[in-house]
Amino acid sequence: MSRVLVVHAHPGQQSFNRALRDALLDGLRAGQHEIEVSDLYADQFDPAMTAAELYDASPPAAVVREQARVSWCELLVLVYPVWWWGPPAILKGWLERVLCLGYAFRYEIARNGYAGLLAPRRAAIISTASADPRTYPEPWQAEVQTKLVPAILGTAGIETARQLALTEIHQYAPPEVFADALAAVGTFARTIDLSRPDNQE
Numbered sequence: 001m002s003r004v005l006v007v008h009a010h011p012g013q014q015s016f017n018r019a020l021r022d023a024l025l026d027g028l029r030a031g032q033h034e035i036e037v038s039d040l041y042a043d044q045f046d047p048a049m050t051a052a053e054l055y056d057a058s059p060p061a062a063v064v065r066e067q068a069r070v071s072w073c074e075l076l077v078l079v080y081p082v083w084w085w086g087p088p089a090i091l092k093g094w095l096e097r098v099l100c101l102g103y104a105f106r107y108e109i110a111r112n113g114y115a116g117l118l119a120p121r122r123a124a125i126i127s128t129a130s131a132d133p134r135t136y137p138e139p140w141q142a143e144v145q146t147k148l149v150p151a152i153l154g155t156a157g158i159e160t161a162r163q164l165a166l167t168e169i170h171q172y173a174p175p176e177v178f179a180d181a182l183a184a185v186g187t188f189a190r191t192i193d194l195s196r197p198d199n200q201e
């Protein structure tokens with residue numbers, strides 16, 4: 001049993017991402033994990049950084065609440081659609097504001113680099129994209145899609161242990177694509193094991 005924070009970033013109640021999130025939560029409940037959900041649109045999380053938090057050491061209450069959830073969890077699961085090769089702005093803003101300097105990482109002069117402060121937490125990423133990334137004209141597009149968020153988390157000391165990148169998710173996809181994706185997320189939730197080595201699916 002683990003403490004799991006699910007961060008969900010899709011505005012649509014009828015979206016496929018919502019169905020994936022619900023399948024994930026069902027699977028996690030079956031595994032008797034303790035669960036918290038940050039539903040960024042439902043919570044009206046403001047992704048815009050303020051000057052005060054950028055230059056003061058004291059983040060506002062909405063950010064402190066999210067940091068408390070991150071501190072509580074052992075496993076962070078992000079569920080989002082790929083929008084322009086990356087996470088939706090609301091999730092990018094959550095990462096910018098919540099995983100801030102001083103809370104998630106610090107600068108170490110001696111090694112001229114950052115040290116993550118949130119280890120040994122681990123992350124799992126479930127994303128959907130309409131394209132087949134192998135057909136992107138530029139190789140960096142597929143790279144950004146799967147590596148940007150793990151890089152951000154990694155700076156905070158959070159290792160991305162599992163990544164389920166669902167592709168060719170669009171309205172013209174055959175029904176079995178959606179059924180297979182939901183089944184994959186169910187399996188994903190039931191087999192979450194923090195001791196497992198990294199794997200990409």
Ligand SMILES: Cc1cc2nc3c(=O)[nH]c(=O)nc-3n(C[C@H](O)[C@H](O)[C@H](O)COP(=O)(O)O)c2cc1C
Pocket residue numbers: 010015016017018081082083084085086128129130131132169170
């Ligand atoms: C603003 C926007 C940008 C998008 N950018 C991409 C993209 O870069 N690559 C891609 O494969 N799909 C892209 N898509 C398609 C979405 O990833 C796709 O519609 C979504 O994953 C389907 O899940 P949903 O039904 O839950 O929304 C984009 C969609 C929107 C609205």
